[in-house]
Amino acid sequence: MAAxxxxxxxxxxxxxxxxxxxxxxxxMAVCDQWLDADDARDIHCLMDNHPERAQAACIHQWRARxxxxxxxxxxxxxxxxxxxxxxxxxxxxxxxxxxxKAVAEAMNRPQPLERELGLDQLRWSLLDDLSRFxxxxxxxxxxxxxxxxxxxxxxxxxxxKGRAVVEEYLTKQLTEMAV
Numbered sequence: 001m002a003a004x005x006x007x008x009x010x011x012x013x014x015x016x017x018x019x020x021x022x023x024x025x026x027x028m029a030v031c032d033q034w035l036d037a038d039d040a041r042d043i044h045c046l047m048d049n050h051p052e053r054a055q056a057a058c059i060h061q062w063r064a065r066x067x068x069x070x071x072x073x074x075x076x077x078x079x080x081x082x083x084x085x086x087x088x089x090x091x092x093x094x095x096x097x098x099x100x101k102a103v104a105e106a107m108n109r110p111q112p113l114e115r116e117l118g119l120d121q122l123r124w125s126l127l128d129d130l131s132r133f134x135x136x137x138x139x140x141x142x143x144x145x146x147x148x149x150x151x152x153x154x155x156x157x158x159x160x161k162g163r164a165v166v167e168e169y170l171t172k173q174l175t176e177m178a179v
């Protein structure tokens with residue numbers, strides 16, 4: 001397994017609640033420069049929202065953890081409205097108790113935005129774990145890529161965009177009621 005000391009050491013720090021100092025395009029350009037071809041391809045798959053095409057074991061590990069998070073959230077949401085969760089679940093390994101507890105804590109937060117933040121804070125923590133034993137290898141680069149995606153997601157959430165989504169939804173609902 002290759003070590004990418006220079007790449008990992010040169011990447012700017014990311015924080016979930018701050019704007020990213022690097023764009024996804026800049027990150028991928030740096031990866032193309034420093035990673036071997038297979039690892040660069042996996043990063044592109046990840047950043048282009050096609051992780052299923054990637055070959056790296058750590059990406060498969062991450063996808064399994066993400067499925068655990070989503071399945072646990074689906075179970076909790078289904079229980080709240082008293083419906084069967086089974087149609088909403090994806091195949092996954094047995095649930096990790098830490099993940100199950102952390103998702104439950106996040107889902108118990110009073111506001112939807114707070115719940116999403118709690119889930120993404122859990123994801124951030126799990127990404128730290130993903131790279132813990134190989135801090136300059138591909139897992140660290142993968143964790144950085146996924147954290148960058150989280151930061152970009154949160155940076156895109158603005159009050160104005162939220163209002164626009166609500167207005168669009170309400171307009172659609174009113175239009176359908178009028179028909």
